[in-house]
Amino acid sequence: MRALNRASTLFVGALALSGALVPGLAFAKGPGGSQFDVAGEKATDDSRTIGSRISFHGATRGDDGGDSGGLRPVTDWSPPACWYEPKWNPDEFARHFKESWDIPTASGVGEAYGLAKDHFENGKPYKDFNKSRTGKGMWWDAVRDTAREKAGDPAAFACDTATFWVENGETPAVEDAVTPDILAQLAYNRLKLPDTKLTLAPSGPTKVNLATWAWLAKKDFEPVSVTARLNVPGWNLQATTTARPVALKLEPGTPDATTYPASGTCTFNDDGSIGKPWAPGLGHQEPPCGITYLRSSAGGSFPLRATITWQVTWTGTGHANPTGLPDGVFGKTQDVVVEEAQAVNH
Numbered sequence: 001m002r003a004l005n006r007a008s009t010l011f012v013g014a015l016a017l018s019g020a021l022v023p024g025l026a027f028a029k030g031p032g033g034s035q036f037d038v039a040g041e042k043a044t045d046d047s048r049t050i051g052s053r054i055s056f057h058g059a060t061r062g063d064d065g066g067d068s069g070g071l072r073p074v075t076d077w078s079p080p081a082c083w084y085e086p087k088w089n090p091d092e093f094a095r096h097f098k099e100s101w102d103i104p105t106a107s108g109v110g111e112a113y114g115l116a117k118d119h120f121e122n123g124k125p126y127k128d129f130n131k132s133r134t135g136k137g138m139w140w141d142a143v144r145d146t147a148r149e150k151a152g153d154p155a156a157f158a159c160d161t162a163t164f165w166v167e168n169g170e171t172p173a174v175e176d177a178v179t180p181d182i183l184a185q186l187a188y189n190r191l192k193l194p195d196t197k198l199t200l201a202p203s204g205p206t207k208v209n210l211a212t213w214a215w216l217a218k219k220d221f222e223p224v225s226v227t228a229r230l231n232v233p234g235w236n237l238q239a240t241t242t243a244r245p246v247a248l249k250l251e252p253g254t255p256d257a258t259t260y261p262a263s264g265t266c267t268f269n270d271d272g273s274i275g276k277p278w279a280p281g282l283g284h285q286e287p288p289c290g291i292t293y294l295r296s297s298a299g300g301s302f303p304l305r306a307t308i309t310w311q312v313t314w315t316g317t318g319h320a321n322p323t324g325l326p327d328g329v330f331g332k333t334q335d336v337v338v339e340e341a342q343a344v345n346h
Contacts, residue, residue, distance in 0.1 A: 052143045059224040061192040071328030079185040081148045081155035085178040086138035086232050093139045094129040130165050137167040168234030183228035184239035184314035190226050193330040196306045201278035205337040213287040215275030221245040239316030247309045248274045253302035256294040260287050297338040307331030
């Protein structure tokens with residue numbers, strides 16, 4: 001990759017100070033930032049971002065984080081908020097560049113446009129968008145995680161290296177350039193897990209001091225996987241991230257309760273299920289997984305939280321052996337009505 005020299009650094013600085021929206025550069029507005037729209041006025045909508053070429057397949061959820069089913073890491077780890085990936089061949093970048101600069105002159109934009117033309121078209125350092133290298137490399141650029149960009153997360157705006165050229169087969173000397181590891185982390189963020197609504201018994205409202213049995217069927221907890229792929233000329237990378245359930249944590253929603261086991265963590269049975277279904281005749285036996293409430297919910301309900309811990313690993317290009325990622329948790333809350341035992345006779 002051609003290194004950015006002092007002239008390029010000045011070019012980047014001029015663009016940033018101008019407030020212009022420069023094609024392929026990370027100078028669109030971030031938290032508190034500014035840009036110009038196609039009318040030359042200050043923009044009020046979301047900053048422009050260039051779509052990713054990474055595709056996701058498997059048990060996926062939306063990339064904006066708006067739908068349910070996502071894992072929450074058990075540590076403060078999070079997938080990348082921004083990264084770099086190959087975006088255009090020379091002809092595509094030339095078209096994109098010229099379309100993006102089809103704006104009226106505004107304060108600072110003219111100077112920035114001249115610097116950009118010099119940098120990418122006039123040989124300082126690239127000539128004619130590197131069309132002489134067609135088929136031998138691609139232009140790389142930053143991509144932001146959609147949800148974190150919308151939330152104004154500063155990390156989503158940290159990838160501020162100018163659009164750069166990479167020859168086929170070379171590894172960019174830029175932090176956060178896409179790799180199988182990054183693909184695996186992005187796939188982690190798109191894993192969609194099954195709901196964890198417990199089956200509770202005996203049926204109906206739970207009674208004070210009477211054990212409530214809880215269980216989950218095996219069919220609800222098969223491993224789930226998402227594969228992330230980047231397949232463009234010169235680069236073919238993939239990673240598959242897989243989550244496997246390992247434990248269920250019960251939180252009764254009140255301190256006036258006893259959990260079974262005492263830790264509240266129910267492990268999986270050999271057949272992949274959790275707990276044991278209740279059946280008439282079990283009487284006052286302690287369930288392998290369940291709760292005894294010690295007081296009533298007084299006409300309301302207690303929020304019972306059931307959270308599954310998932311163990312996460314990935315494999316991918318150049319990484320045949322499973323590599324660990326942080327465990328994740330996903331759970332649901334359901335209301336439990338608890339009545340005094342004598343209410344049965346009324």
